[in-house]
Amino acid sequence: MSTTDTLYAREDAVLGGFAVRPMDPLADAELLHAWVTHPKAAFWMMQDASLPDVEREYMRIAAAEHHDAFIGLHEGRPAFLMERYDPSRLELVGLYDAEPGDVGMHFLVAPGDTPLHGFTRAVITTVMAALFADPATRRVVVEPDVANTAVHALNEAVGFTVHGPVQKPEKQALLSFCTREQFEAATGLATGASI
Template sequence: MRLTLEPLDPGRDLALLRAWVTHPRSVFWGMQDATPAQVHDEYARIADDPHHHALLGRADGEPAFLMERYDPSHSPLAGLPELRPGDVGMHVLVAPTDAPVHGFTAAVVRRVMEECFADPAARRVVVEPDARNDKIAVLNAAVGFVVAREVELPDKTAALSFCSRADFTASALGGTA
């Protein structure tokens, strides 16, 4: 299976994106009741933000996941004492499906981490999932994330977590970052 990434186009990809972010399995994405206009506006805002990028992931050419990469010093995490130069923030959403493929989500998370570490300046990847999201916590641990602490963000209590290149390479799903 070939996993590729390309810039998300908020206009072209709107119907697909809205179906993903409003799906009941995507509850932790925080957009359950978003209208098409709200989804478009959010991703148009990201497209205009030099510190935040949304990428559409494809599996063998078919849309399959969403990746966001951001500079945590220009995010709601700005000012946290744990942040360091070279940190890269990341969000990932695998498209909801009625026909899950064993190992697919793990492969996506590994590919997303490889993309984050493709930039030689990236020293650590930062994530801040909802602290109640047990499924992503398992995946994050499998690629080397370590929870630093819980932090209160405007929309959730988040499990602030970090993964260094060395942690990723040594992890169960690790790569050669």
């Protein structure tokens, strides 16, 4: 699959076109390095990563059976990183009762010079809609750092409910879930198609 392939696209009434394409760990490495090492990406835990570190990490993800990474576009320009994973096999193994159709998610908004009101919410809405475009996805599972209050508010805005804190090796995380029905009720978006 080429990085020019669009896996999912939607039009935001205010902010315009959003799309998701495959990530290329080598071609996108410089872009990703600038994003994950930016001070605003502290919760991504790659602040001190070198360019080769980022290449290795995303080559590992690209080769993984239960983990994928994508580049999100806004009006055709790279604007966010999206990851999906199987939480019954990665990240949350043994920390919660996995259900069929669970999909884990991480997202990171690229640092920008000019903030756009509502942009991050439009990004998480796009990420969630892309995940739910797969009919096999029944529930999205997230485990952000308990201290990341900004993302907790965003998660709540798109329908997540908090399950509670879980201790991971690298952080104390706030385990939260969002079903397709919760997402649709919170955002007014109908889900369908396939990623």
